[in-house]
Amino acid sequence: MKDVYILSVESSCDETSIAVVKNGHDCIALTILTQMDTHANYGGVVPEIASRMHTENITLVLEETLKKAGMTIDQMDAIAVAYKPGLMGSLLVGIEFAKTLAYVYNKPLIGVNHLIGHIYANNIEDRLEYPLLALVVSGGHTELAVMKDDYNFELLGSTLDDAIGEAFDKVARVLGYPYPGGPNIEKAAAKGENTYALPKPVDDDTYNFSYSGLKSHIINLVNTERMKGHELRKEDLACSFQTTAIDELSRKLDLALKNTNIKNVVIAGGVSANQFLRSEISKVCDRYNAKLYIPKMLYCTDNAAMIGAAAYPLYVKGDFKDFDLNAESHAGVCD
Ligand code: KG4
Ligand code: ZN
Numbered sequence: 001m002k003d004v005y006i007l008s009v010e011s012s013c014d015e016t017s018i019a020v021v022k023n024g025h026d027c028i029a030l031t032i033l034t035q036m037d038t039h040a041n042y043g044g045v046v047p048e049i050a051s052r053m054h055t056e057n058i059t060l061v062l063e064e065t066l067k068k069a070g071m072t073i074d075q076m077d078a079i080a081v082a083y084k085p086g087l088m089g090s091l092l093v094g095i096e097f098a099k100t101l102a103y104v105y106n107k108p109l110i111g112v113n114h115l116i117g118h119i120y121a122n123n124i125e126d127r128l129e130y131p132l133l134a135l136v137v138s139g140g141h142t143e144l145a146v147m148k149d150d151y152n153f154e155l156l157g158s159t160l161d162d163a164i165g166e167a168f169d170k171v172a173r174v175l176g177y178p179y180p181g182g183p184n185i186e187k188a189a190a191k192g193e194n195t196y197a198l199p200k201p202v203d204d205d206t207y208n209f210s211y212s213g214l215k216s217h218i219i220n221l222v223n224t225e226r227m228k229g230h231e232l233r234k235e236d237l238a239c240s241f242q243t244t245a246i247d248e249l250s251r252k253l254d255l256a257l258k259n260t261n262i263k264n265v266v267i268a269g270g271v272s273a274n275q276f277l278r279s280e281i282s283k284v285c286d287r288y289n290a291k292l293y294i295p296k297m298l299y300c301t302d303n304a305a306m307i308g309a310a311a312y313p314l315y316v317k318g319d320f321k322d323f324d325l326n327a328e329s330h331a332g333v334c335d
Contacts, residue, residue: 004315007065007076007101008308011054011094012086012114013139014045018061019304020069020076024312027124027305029069030298031061040179044169051089058097073105078320080110080311082117082304084328084335085140091327099323110311111321114302115141115333116151118268120310121299128293129264133256135249135281136333138269139165139180142209144252145333146260150313155334156256157207164245165271167211171241174222175234186274189242192235196221201248207256214244246277250284257288266293273300 003022010017014035020028035053039045066072081098083091102109119134134153136143142159162170165182172181177188199217202210218241225232253265265285271277278294285292299306314320328335 004077004312005071005075006078006080006110006308006311006315007073008080008112008304008311009094009098010082010114010117010302010304010307011058011090012082013090013302014039014050015302016054016057016061017302017304018058018065019308020065020071021124021305021308021312024120024309025123025125025127027308028071029065030303030305031065031068032303033057033061036180043173043179045087047087047089050087051093054090054093058093073101073107076105076107078108078110078311078315079105080112080307082114082307083111083325084113084331086114086327086329088327088329091329095325095327099325103323108315108320109323109325110314110319111325112307112310112314113331113333113335114307115143115269115331117306117310119147119266119333121268121295121303121306122266122293123309124296124299124305126293128266129291131262132264132266132293133253133260133262134266134268134333135253136268137164137249137271137277139163139169141269141332142211143332144207144256146262147266153334155332157209157252158332159209159211160202161210161212162215164209164211164249165269167215167245168271170215171218171238174219175238182271182274185238185242186276188235188238189276192233192237192239194240194243195233195236196240198240198244200244205255207252209248209252211245214241242274242276246274246280249277250280253281254284254287257284257290263288263290264293265290268295270301273297
């Protein structure tokens with residue numbers, strides 16, 4: 001089969017990103033323009049500002065990517081875009097941009113679920129083997145699913161309330177660390193110790209997760225200690241939070257490995273950039289002799305290369321979208 005080049009677009013939150021991906025595995029060129037510094041001024045992503053910045057920057061990001069690839073749009077086989085889940089305004093900028101390119105250059109249009117994109121980030125420079133257990137840990141989602149084959153998912157469990165990334169961000173905020181909180185909690189935790197006794201998120205035998213109780217407990221603890229004028233051991237609290245939050249992932253993954261006997265595991269989403277998570281999850285996999293796929297740091301947080309990787313099996317199946325493709329703010333890996 002001839003090589004397939006997909007031009008992929010990601011704009012679901014606060015990164016404007018475009019990539020050229022060959023045959024679903026090789027990232028030929030990738031540009032990621034993050035708006036993080038702008039949103040840090042507000043302590044979180046401001047949707048209106050995010051979509052305006054996507055609109056301002058997306059053409060430049062395209063030009064930059066094509067320059068890096070040394071290719072033209074005519075040479076592409078398809079245009080792919082993340083169309084769910086995410087911020088409506090942000091998604092729509094990418095979708096309208098991708099549709100316009102597909103129409104003008106007469107290319108098929110592929111719609112990609114952003115979370116599935118995070119999973120396929122593990123297929124870049126690697127080959128996923130099925131069946132696998134996918135642990136999706138991002139700013140908006142915490143899901144554990146069985147993936148039997150390309151695009152064949154069975155959801156085992158998901159968060160009942162907050163996502164793990166959201167909990168990292170909120171805990172960071174109450175401790176006074178800037179947005180995005182996850183990497184700052186990780187840095188603080190590395191200097192602290194697990195000395196605070198915190199409630200376990202969900203102490204049961206389902207595959208569900210819950211992070212709002214843990215988050216609220218910490219917010220209350222911080223406020224109470226501050227009111228009493230007590231000094232807070234921020235680094236210890238960051239470490240205790242990180243340990244408790246990630247223990248929960250390890251426990252549920254352990255249960256799934258035991259019950260399903262599946263031997264491949266994928267971690268996906270922004271929180272998979274966390275080194276403590278990587279090492280804890282890899283210990284769980286070692287216990288079951290399971291192979292662990294970990295995305296390269298560059299492909300952990302939002303990027304268009306993962307969208308191109310996830311678009312490839314859809315291209316092969318001929319699963320294309322019409323020009324009435326719309327954004328969807330809510331979706332899990334199975335939706
Ligand atoms: O996948 P992602 O880039 O965007 C979404 O699809 O949501 O994930 C962003 C989330 C944020 O909550 C961020 O704080 C978290 O990933 N994150 C981390 C780390 N790097 C990013 N959380 C913990 N440790 C990190 N090193
Ligand atoms: Zn993401």
